[in-house]
Amino acid sequence: MSAPITRRRLVAGGAIGAGVLLTGCDRAIEIPTVRKILFTGEDMHRGLQRALTDRRALAREFSAAQMSPIFRSNGTRDPGTPAYAALSADNFAAYRLTVTGLVNRPLALSLAQLRSMPARTQITRHDCVEGWSAIGKWTGPMLGNVLKLADIRRDARYIVFRCADLIGGKPYYESIDLIDAFHPQTILAWGMNDAMLTIPHGAPVRLRVERQLGYKHAKYVTGIEAVASLAGIGQGKGGYWEDWVDYDWYAGI
Amino acid sequence: MLPCMDSPANATPTPSIKRHAIATRLWHWINAVAVFILIGSGLGISNAHPRLYWGEYGANFDHAWLTLPRWPGWLTIPGHYNLALSRRWHLFFALVLGFALLAFVIASLINRHFRRDLRVRRGEVAPRHLWADAKAHLAFRFHDPARPGAYNTLQKLSYATTIFVLLPLLIVSGLALSPGMDAAWPWLTSIFGGRQSARSVHFVTMAAMSGFVIVHLALVILAGPVNGVRSMITGWWRVPEDGA
Numbered sequence: 001m002s003a004p005i006t007r008r009r010l011v012a013g014g015a016i017g018a019g020v021l022l023t024g025c026d027r028a029i030e031i032p033t034v035r036k037i038l039f040t041g042e043d044m045h046r047g048l049q050r051a052l053t054d055r056r057a058l059a060r061e062f063s064a065a066q067m068s069p070i071f072r073s074n075g076t077r078d079p080g081t082p083a084y085a086a087l088s089a090d091n092f093a094a095y096r097l098t099v100t101g102l103v104n105r106p107l108a109l110s111l112a113q114l115r116s117m118p119a120r121t122q123i124t125r126h127d128c129v130e131g132w133s134a135i136g137k138w139t140g141p142m143l144g145n146v147l148k149l150a151d152i153r154r155d156a157r158y159i160v161f162r163c164a165d166l167i168g169g170k171p172y173y174e175s176i177d178l179i180d181a182f183h184p185q186t187i188l189a190w191g192m193n194d195a196m197l198t199i200p201h202g203a204p205v206r207l208r209v210e211r212q213l214g215y216k217h218a219k220y221v222t223g224i225e226a227v228a229s230l231a232g233i234g235q236g237k238g239g240y241w242e243d244w245v246d247y248d249w250y251a252g253i
Numbered sequence: 254m255l256p257c258m259d260s261p262a263n264a265t266p267t268p269s270i271k272r273h274a275i276a277t278r279l280w281h282w283i284n285a286v287a288v289f290i291l292i293g294s295g296l297g298i299s300n301a302h303p304r305l306y307w308g309e310y311g312a313n314f315d316h317a318w319l320t321l322p323r324w325p326g327w328l329t330i331p332g333h334y335n336l337a338l339s340r341r342w343h344l345f346f347a348l349v350l351g352f353a354l355l356a357f358v359i360a361s362l363i364n365r366h367f368r369r370d371l372r373v374r375r376g377e378v379a380p381r382h383l384w385a386d387a388k389a390h391l392a393f394r395f396h397d398p399a400r401p402g403a404y405n406t407l408q409k410l411s412y413a414t415t416i417f418v419l420l421p422l423l424i425v426s427g428l429a430l431s432p433g434m435d436a437a438w439p440w441l442t443s444i445f446g447g448r449q450s451a452r453s454v455h456f457v458t459m460a461a462m463s464g465f466v467i468v469h470l471a472l473v474i475l476a477g478p479v480n481g482v483r484s485m486i487t488g489w490w491r492v493p494e495d496g497a
Binding site: 011014018019021022023025026029037038039040041042044045049053054057058059060062066068069070071072125127128129130131132133134135210211212213241245246247248251252253 | 286289290293298299301302304309310311312313314315327330331332335336337338340341342344345347348430431432433434435436437438439442448449452470474478
């Protein structure tokens with residue numbers, strides 16, 4: 001075997017190998033076991049983050065001078081349903097945020113009631129799963145206070161957010177665990193950048209869960225439900241994107 | 254180094270030396286697969302928002318210092334645009350890369366691989382020595398006949414840069430992109446001057462890493478690919494007869 005042939009063979013072999021590995025990845029993820037192993041990455045990241053860092057840590061807050069000049073919107077920019085159009089036409093006077101599920105005192109809060117609750121204002125960075133970031137100012141009551149008001153039961157483990165918007169005809173929803181639900185920066189924002197929340201950003205109320213990516217920050221929230229398990233809700237994976245597009249439920253990564 | 258005979262076909266047996274420890278070999282291949290998958294899936298993620306910014310924030314209305322091309326399917330994992338699956342690949346193999354590197358660094362401190370093989374002596378970084386080393390590379394002479402198993406200076410510098418600079422920088426700048434980690438360890442973004450700066454550094458470091466991979470593969474091919482690949486599998490490396 002002479003050296004040049006060996007080299008050529010090796011280069012060809014390497015190129016084929018690289019190609020096989022690349023297309024192999026697409027084939028491999030079709031195998032349920034491979035997929036399952038790959039998807040455990042999310043649990044490992046969540047476990048490592050929760051184990052190695054302070055789970056009460058606050059997301060960094062910024063000064064007014066550090067805010068994005070323009071905060072772009074993303075996802076649904078207007079739910080566009082007749083019900084939502086009727087609500088927004090009347091400045092959300094008929095809007096009610098329901099708090100149900102594993103609570104001792106179910107609630108139906110008007111926007112005025114939410115605005116009368118003690119509010120937290122925070123200037124934080126919004127990180128989209130796509131890669132961009134924008135810094136904005138958010139105002140609203142802490143979710144933890146709303147849950148306490150509803151007297152959340154001890155068997156509740158997750159908080160599910162029902163939304164007024166549909167994507168591809170399917171209702172948007174999201175969920176978080178109680179660590180994030182009772183985090184002081186997790187708020188139900190009705191105000192943004194010193195004004196009322198606008199429709200592209202989720203009026204009248206959107207969730208802010210500052211230590212996770214943008215798709216967890218449910219917009220157009222109409223219902224909050226305390227549950228013991230995410231099974232049986234949607235496709236059971238805890239959110240619209242999680243159910244239909246394989247996004248991670250834990251979006252702290 | 255243990256010279257030994259392993260070439261029965263040859264009338265004059267060429268000596269082989271034990272060149273790579275088991276920790277080095279294991280890590281090399283685990284890392285190679287991880288780097289390959291991380292680059293492919295990273296380019297898939299890049300396609301979701303192919304604009305790079307400096308500072309803390311950066312989105313469509315802000316100034317991008319670099320707009321990246323749309324990476325074709327034959328370069329990305331998966332081969333079609335799917336941000337969720339690119340992220341699944343990327344975040345799983347990020348853990349593989351990180352913990353494999355940690356284990357390799359610990360093993361190489363214990364088995365003295367770093368001290369013995371990667372330590373750059375003062376004389377080696379003298380301009381004259383580096384120039385001679387570069388000329389030897391251009392003449393395709395990669396081994397010192399007197400010490401054929403030793404890495405040459407440029408080799409040491411590029412391996413050390415990869416192990417101690419590029420890979421750690423990729424890990425830290427990647428962690429800085431995690432909103433959960435940022436809250437817990439705010440210094441992650443601060444050291445880069447913001448999350449979008451960290452994202453830019455992550456990409457540029459990936460490009461440098463890709464450059465290393467390309468040069469590394471080219472030199473393996475030029476220096477004797479079968480011998481090189483075999484030594485990284487079995488550990489045994491046949492000393493070239495001409496000392497080249």
